């Protein structure tokens with residue numbers, strides 16, 4: 001991807017923490033709570049030896065970080081990517097703590113990852129790697145301890161292998177140890193599209209403020225995987241004009257908009273992003289311009305949706321963003337030094353810890369269904385998600401209006417208030433001093 005890599009902060013976790021300082025001024029919580037959040041509760045690094053198809057052993061490095069569990073068990077995905085490192089996993093775990101608090105879910109934050117390019121592995125190697133990772137971290141996770149889920153380049157089948165491995169180790173069938181599983185293995189209906197659907201619900205709430213007509217509203221989406229495809233599909237069905245999409249290899253742009261179900265079909269059949277129109281199973285190529293990921297970000301569209309990786313908008317390119325609304329479906333796509341530039345340029349940002357929280361919300365529903373052994377219909381899942389997204393969107397929006405702050409700061413204020421209340425309930429310096437004789 002042509003990102004401003006040189007501008008990426010060295011330590012993503014330290015950069016992510018800067019959001020707390022800004023929000024603290026409005027959150028009315030004890031400073032001790034803030035101090036607690038600066039330090040992840042536990043981080044582990046594991047080596048994962050895997051027997052490759054060639055017969056050789058290759059050793060991969062994996063991580064699991066539990067950032068905070070004051071409000072409940074840790075919750076957060078597992079990423080397979082060559083650039084995974086401990087700072088990234090800590091940042092992602094911290095965002096999960098804040099996201100679960102914004103959505104008022106009874107979870108803290110966690111995250112995991114393996115430094116690997118999964119595209120280089122055969123399916124059997126991928127299964128061995130996934131199971132081996134669980135063997136390494138089994139003492140560290142559990143339905144009431146830390147509950148993983150999918151993230152970049154992991155999927156329901158991988159979650160199914162991981163759940164199976166954990167159940168073998170504990171000798172108990174334990175579906176609630178992991179979410180995002182295939183439906184026959186205890187997954188929830190609606191989970192696969194939940195991240196995109198949650199972002200779509202946010203856009204619909206924002207649409208009321210903007211007074212948009214979807215038919216004349218243009219959208220560019222970076223990343224055409226699980227989250228990117230789902231939000232694209234819902235927006236397209238609603239009449240929005242998706243004029244550009246991209247994946248790791250680059251993007252395509254067409255002023256008249258794309259037929260999203262065709263792009264999804266072609267991508268899933270051929271693993272390639274192609275400008276096509278499909279009818280009755282037959283796909284024909286359409287005229288479209290090839291663009292780089294950087295060019296996609298700078299397109300003159302109404303809504304820009306980064307749905308791939310973090311730090312794609314930094315101080316190096318923030319000034320070039322022309323979209324009026326930016327919906328952060330990826331985690332951390334905007335670096336903290338880019339935020340003030342976007343604010344100054346009147347780019348309205350719906351932040352990641354709200355915009356992509358549909359995924360963890362339906363993961364919570366999956367965990368509840370697994371624990372109860374009682375499963376909901378897709379309509380029930382989607383309806384509950386809608387209610388949750390609407391409620392918390394308005395809670396964040398109201399805080400932004402009351403304090404005259406942007407939506408990102410407001411989302412962190414809401415998170416800090418809820419986490420701060422839980423930490424304060426365990427006692428702060430003021431409480432203990434007051435107990436002295």
Ligand code: NAD
Nearest residue numbers: 001152153195223224225226227247248308330331356359
């Ligand atoms: P995915 O693996 O299904 O898709 C990732 C997409 O990004 C793919 O289309 C891939 O080609 C593209 N991509 C990878 N590297 C890229 C690059 N360098 N430039 C441009 N595109 C690139 O992953 P996903 O689950 O859709 O996750 C995408 C983002 O959404 C991540 O930031 C993830 O943390 C976040 N997210 C996902 C979920 C979820 O439930 N899946 C929930 C919350 C947040």
